[in-house]
Amino acid sequence: MHTVPPTTAPSGHAAGAPARPATAPAAAPTAHREPAIVVKDLSFRYPGTERDTLRNVDLTIARGDFVAVVGGNGSAKTTLCKTFNGLVPHYWNGDFAGSVHVGGVDTWDSSVAELSSRVGYVYQDFQNQLVRPTVRDEVAFGPLNFGHADYRERTDEALAQLGIAHLRDHFVWQLSGGQAHLVALAAALALRPEVIVVDEPVAELDPARAREIYQRLRDLNRREGITVVTIEHHAEFIAEFARSVVLMADGAPVWHLPVQEAMDRHADLAAHGVPAPDAVALSAAAGARPVALDVASAAEALRPVVAVRATEHPRPAGEPGPTDEPGPTGASRPACEGTDPAPVVASLRGVRHGYRSVAGGLSTVLDDLDLDLRAGERVALVGTNGAGKTTLMKLLTGLIVPRAGTVTVDGIDTRSRSAARMADHVSYLYQHPQQMFLKDTVREDIALFPRGRKVPDAEEIVEGIIQEVGLAALADRDGRSLSGGQQRRATLGIGLAMRPSLLLLDEPTSSLDIRSRDDVTAMLAALADTVRCAVVATHDMELVATWASRVLVLDQGQVLADVTPRELFSRPELTARTRLIPPQAARIALELGLYPLPLTAAELRAHLPAAGGRPAPSAPAVPGRSAPSAPATAPTDAPAHLAPSAPALDPQEVR
Incomplete structure (x- = not known):
């Protein structure tokens, strides 16, 4: 056992430390396969906290396994996985007791740099991993730093594995969120690691690309023998692709089981925030x-x-x-057919826009686009990564202006006013909520706009919004310290404080667990009395199905279809063409x-x-x-809902 010299008693053995949940053992040895990762009696406490984040963890992951680590927000999924590549305790220090071995190597005795050739890691905030200007440079960065003579071959191989070879000469800041995620994964694959850990592998990916990512991970697992560990909220992908599941709660595994038995225990999963x-x-x-x-x-x-x-x-x-x-395809239509159209909130006419590539050529994103957005609409923008959803939103805010054509909001041409002045009419909530926190508390961030505009009764408005988004207990916390779901609610409060006619939300449910996602969806549904028109750019088809009244399908710079959610998902030829999965x-x-x-x-x-x-x-x-x-009362050690004739699986054995 190795222990960081503690300022208090070693956290894993502190008096009064809560015991690990008494359910099926998590250190489930797998017959006939040597372990890739062995965690023994591991406890860890971050500096300044009063209780352990990880508590007496015992876990064995077999070589060649495909493991999904699941659990609610705050269950320590990410902290556990950061011990696999040494980030805990070498970068995130604190009180550390116990041991973690990867491929027989004690992570305590190895640096993060040494472990990175064994364990590839793609973080939830993957944008912070991108450090080079172009995609090719980014993917080659790791192999070059390790002195691999075949770095070009490794780079091309990783890009081809993920189907993004066509992006090799793009600047990373020109990529959509989903494309950037794929580049981060390619950079990890270029080192050909024994283990790859992916935190939220489908975050910000279009539905078809999300499935492809899991198919690629499965191929790496089955063909190359790479041990794959994912931290995931989407149980659909877990059920279909994983071999085993680790359920985390309160800093310790509840159980580690084969995927079929894990899904048979769906009451267990639901009780821990994984429907x-x-x-x-x-x-x-x-x-x-x-x-x-x-x-x-x-x-x-x-x-x-x-x-x-x-x-x-x-x-x-x-x-x-x-x-x-x-509804018509490729054109704008009123919110209610057969009635007088609602007033137009925003309009685009003949809009063209694109970006310069490394070679200097113009890559067109939107091409001769005509579109009206009307009062009372709940609009979902959908399409593949790079279809132009975020670009369209930035055009509506005035953050960028089109190379050709006009964009108007509340009748105001965005060319005629600065983006700061357009904020009186349109509010844009970023894909990554951390970008919107400028002050030290949520209350100060929500108050920033109304105070700056000297809005009458600003303080009363701010307090009302804090109550509306359910953050009264967290209003004096720094927004950057909140959970993902809480950050989304805080940014929604920032947007509502601007009292816009048009509210734009970029991937509002990305990287949220299911409960947080449902909270955000419910809040979006309640916006009808607050904003005239709400537009969401999303890959979340469940959000489209349950929230949107209108769906705009973007493809090759155009609105390919303008339909209702039910019509969209009833047309297999349309969803297949646009790589959308109902x-x-x-x-x-x-x-x-x-x-x-x-x-x-x-x-x-x-x-x-x-x-x-x-x-x-x-x-x-x-x-x-x-x-x-x-x-919900079904016992976890012998599920009552298993058929009597079905042989009971040994919870100690993970196949």
Whole structure:
């Protein structure tokens, strides 16, 4: 055991330290495979805190495993994984007790630099990893620093693995958030590590690219034998791609189990802030044991029992369902067909914009775009990474002006006023909330605009907004010290304090756990009385399904489709062309031929008939999400909802 000379008693063994949860052992040895990572009796406490962040952790990850580390905010998922590459305790110091071995090497005796060739790490705040001007330079940076003569080959290989070779000569500051995330992952892969840790691997990626990332990680795991560890909130990807799951709570693993058994214990997951994916919840509601892990399996489980409506005459592929209006494609339309159009809040006419590449050529992002945004609309901007969503938002704010065409907000041409003056009409909430915290407290940040504009009753307005976004207890905290979900609420408060006509939000649910995501979604739904028009750029298709009244699909610089969420997800040819993947419940419904297409698990549950005369299981009304159907009191060591005939899995064994 190694211990940092403590200023207090060693944190892992301090008197009164809480014991690890008494559930299935987390240090689950895997038969016939040598370990890649061994954690023994590990405890860690950050300086200035009163309790351990990690508490008596025992964990073994087998070589070649694909492990998903899950848990609610504050469960210490990221802190645990930062011990694997030595960031804890060599960079983030504190009271450290116990040991961590990676490939037989004690991380205590190795520097972060030495460990980086063994453990590749992509951080949640991956933008901070990008230190070179171009994509090629960034990916080559690691191999060059280690003196690898084949650095060019490694660079090209990593770019090709992730399908971003076409970006090699782009400046990193020109990339979309999703593209930048892929570059950070490519830079880690270029060192050909034994273990790769990815914190939120699908954050800021379009749905198709998110699946590709997991498919690439699975290929690296199965073909190259690389041990993969992901920190993930999206249980859908966990169920389909992971081999095993570590559930964290209060700084310690609750259990470490094979993925099928982990999903069978969906009540455990839900109790710790990880709601089951729709495939799991719906198949469980239909009585499937074991539960389904993907869309195809869930559809097969539901097919014999689902109440299919109007399947005798299925509609042709691509035709809207009976209740959908077939909105025009590639054009702007009023918020309510057949009525007088609502007033225009913002308008774009003939807008062209692009950026210069390294070679000096102009890369066009938006091309001859015409668009109206109207009062009362909840607009979702969707499209692949690099489709121009963020560029469109920056044009609306006046932060940039188009190379051609005009942009107006509240009738004001953005060329005629500075971005600072346009802030009286439009508020833009950044993709990364940390960029919006300029003061020492949340209250000061929210008050910055109304005080600066000498708004009457500014203090009363600020206090009202603090209450509205649910941050009264945190108003005197530095916004940079808040959790991801709290930061999103704080930035929403900053935006609302500007009292804009047009509110723009860039990826508001990115990197949030499910509970925080649902909190933000509920707050967005309550904006109708506060702003005239809200626009969200997002890859979160569940947010699109549950919040948006209008969806603009951007593709190759144009609005390819202007539709409702139900129409979008009912048109497979459109989603395939634009690389959009409907929410899991909608995909299950498409497999079953249901229409009007259910967009959420709650809607799909209405098609489940009564079983044995009993109503189909119901769930609490959470927007876009179904709660697990298994009883919350099911014991964690022997799930009551497992079929009696199914052989019990040994919780000590992780396959």
